[in-house]
Amino acid sequence: MATSPQVGTLDVGRIRKDFPVLDVEVHPGVKLVYLDSGATSQKPLQVIEAMDTYYRRQNSNIHRGVHTLAEHATLAYENARVKVAKFINAAKPREIIFTRNATEAINLVAYSWGRANLKAGDVVLLTEMEHHANLVPWQMLASEKGIRLEFIPVTEGFLLDLAALPALLEQFKPRLVAFTAMSNVLGTITPAAEIIRQAHAAGALTLIDGAQSVPHLATDVQALDVDFLAFSSHKMLGPTGLGVLYGKQALLEAMPPFLGGGDMIKRVQLRSFVPNALPQKFEAGTPAIAEVIGLGAAVDYLNAVGMDAIAAHDHELTAYALERLEEVPGIWIFGPSAEHKSSNATFTFAGAHPHDVAEILNRYGVATRAGHHCAMPVHEKFGIPATTRASFYLYNTREEIDQLIEALYKVKEIFG
Amino acid sequence: MDDLYREVIIDRYQNPRFRGELDPHDYSYEDDNPVCGDHIRIDLRVDDKDVVTEAQFSGQGCSISQASADLLMEKITGMPIAEVRKLGKQDILDLLGIELGPVRLKCALLSLKVLKGGVYGLDEVVTLDELAAS
Numbered sequence: 001m002a003t004s005p006q007v008g009t010l011d012v013g014r015i016r017k018d019f020p021v022l023d024v025e026v027h028p029g030v031k032l033v034y035l036d037s038g039a040t041s042q043k044p045l046q047v048i049e050a051m052d053t054y055y056r057r058q059n060s061n062i063h064r065g066v067h068t069l070a071e072h073a074t075l076a077y078e079n080a081r082v083k084v085a086k087f088i089n090a091a092k093p094r095e096i097i098f099t100r101n102a103t104e105a106i107n108l109v110a111y112s113w114g115r116a117n118l119k120a121g122d123v124v125l126l127t128e129m130e131h132h133a134n135l136v137p138w139q140m141l142a143s144e145k146g147i148r149l150e151f152i153p154v155t156e157g158f159l160l161d162l163a164a165l166p167a168l169l170e171q172f173k174p175r176l177v178a179f180t181a182m183s184n185v186l187g188t189i190t191p192a193a194e195i196i197r198q199a200h201a202a203g204a205l206t207l208i209d210g211a212q213s214v215p216h217l218a219t220d221v222q223a224l225d226v227d228f229l230a231f232s233s234h235k236m237l238g239p240t241g242l243g244v245l246y247g248k249q250a251l252l253e254a255m256p257p258f259l260g261g262g263d264m265i266k267r268v269q270l271r272s273f274v275p276n277a278l279p280q281k282f283e284a285g286t287p288a289i290a291e292v293i294g295l296g297a298a299v300d301y302l303n304a305v306g307m308d309a310i311a312a313h314d315h316e317l318t319a320y321a322l323e324r325l326e327e328v329p330g331i332w333i334f335g336p337s338a339e340h341k342s343s344n345a346t347f348t349f350a351g352a353h354p355h356d357v358a359e360i361l362n363r364y365g366v367a368t369r370a371g372h373h374c375a376m377p378v379h380e381k382f383g384i385p386a387t388t389r390a391s392f393y394l395y396n397t398r399e400e401i402d403q404l405i406e407a408l409y410k411v412k413e414i415f416g
Numbered sequence: 417m418d419d420l421y422r423e424v425i426i427d428r429y430q431n432p433r434f435r436g437e438l439d440p441h442d443y444s445y446e447d448d449n450p451v452c453g454d455h456i457r458i459d460l461r462v463d464d465k466d467v468v469t470e471a472q473f474s475g476q477g478c479s480i481s482q483a484s485a486d487l488l489m490e491k492i493t494g495m496p497i498a499e500v501r502k503l504g505k506q507d508i509l510d511l512l513g514i515e516l517g518p519v520r521l522k523c524a525l526l527s528l529k530v531l532k533g534g535v536y537g538l539d540e541v542v543t544l545d546e547l548a549a550s
Binding site for chain 2: 351352353354355356359360370371376379385386414415
């Protein structure tokens with residue numbers, strides 16, 4: 001068992017000093033062991049301070065203002081857009097649309113692109129391992145427009161059944177293939193580049209739900225050639241209340257606006273309006289200015305540590321967690337082997353409901369998540385109502401996983 | 417002894433006395449706690465004086481939700497429906513004999529919510545949040 005906090009090439013000990021919440025005692029004398037980054041990541045001081053500085057020294061509404069603060073705020077906001085664009089290697093900053101969360105980013109595509117381009121009988125191809133955020137918007141469109149939903153199956157080994165894809169594309173000729181790049185429950189990393197290649201060859205557009213993948217794996221939208229990518233600020237060290245939609249410029253330009261109001265217009269008359277150019281066309285109303293600036297600081301932080309080093313660290317921790325979990329009698333791991341996944345370990349415990357497991361783990365400071373993790377269909381497929389998920393990020397250590405395992409033995413004492 | 421996981425709770429969770437389904441039944445109702453995915457169905461039989469003669473629950477959930485359902489079925493067996501309608505949050509807490517935080521309180525109250533839905537014959541008699549705050 002490792003005794004140093006060093007995992008991979010990351011200096012985790014130093015990183016942890018940037019995250020004040022990691023010093024919190026959740027009960028007297030019991031320090032937090034935060035294994036719930038799949039739900040939301042913790043925030044480094046750099047992000048907290050960037051937002052604090054905005055409110056202390058720059059607070060102003062953006063765009064149109066000519067006074068000094070408005071200029072500073074606009075510059076800071078638009079600089080963050082440039083940082084986010086570079087982070088995922090978007091061709092232009094205008095391809096980055098700030099939304100309320102990843103969910104809203106996917107809803108934007110379903111509402112704007114979907115309503116303008118899909119007609120009854122058209123197929124949207126999803127997967128059986130999607131988060132509700134990439135299911136329900138399409139189900140709503142199915143009710144409204146009569147589109148059909150089909151699904152790439154999940155194999156018994158918890159992988160996406162890539163062998164089924166050619167026949168699905170051939171049979172249904174989907175207009176869009178929308179899929180997660182990393183399952184929030186199974187941790188499975190899907191073969192995004194290959195899915196996109198095949199989908200494009202079959203004439204479909206593609207959308208990646210990157211809520212889990214973007215925080216953990218380097219993302220290059222131009223290399224992937226993906227048409228839309230949705231992700232979330234708060235899972236990648238940034239603040240809540242903010243998501244990102246990347247879309248190829250030509251697609252975004254051809255789409256009708258989503259929400260109507262201020263900022264998204266070029267000109268308004270009593271009975272008509274002319275929409276603004278990208279990206280403001282899709283950013284109606286005053287946006288989450290402080291949060292966008294915070295996300296910019298989060299991107300700086302991730303870049304400074306290095307996404308490749310983070311990916312290696314998260315993968316190594318995941319492999320270690322799976323290995324240690326297998327030692328505990330009664331644990332059943334819901335997800336593929338380590339080589340196919342990263343960032344989490346999801347499991348059931350024979351005789352103990354996930355809520356009870358999470359409750360007992362919490363007594364030892366270990367924060368995990370219990371339930372269906374907003375992915376009920378994949379649980380139903382395998383006949384399990386709920387699971388416990390431990391999820392990892394750059395500030396976690398092997399020692400914390402050892403603490404998880406020790407606490408699991410306490411669960412066994414109570415429910416054994 | 418564990419404060420939350422008292423022996424009675426673990427025992428009722430692992431060896432429920434009133435688990436099952438009644439067919440035919442006079443009352444049946446089911447509901448979920450969408451927060452955690454817990455699901456409970458309750459079936460009742462009553463006699464000609466509207467007194468509960470048999471009560472059973474089915475579904476799945478954590479130890480708190482399942483134990484409280486089992487204890488609740490025991491409590492209402494032999495009880496007139498008019499009395500069942502009057503049961504409240506405190507009755508459940510008395511049955512369990514434990515203090516509960518806001519999240520686990522909803523686990524404990526799911527069976528009461530289902531029971532009330534059944535005996536009032538309405539869809540939205542009370543929400544879990546309302547029950548927890550009552």
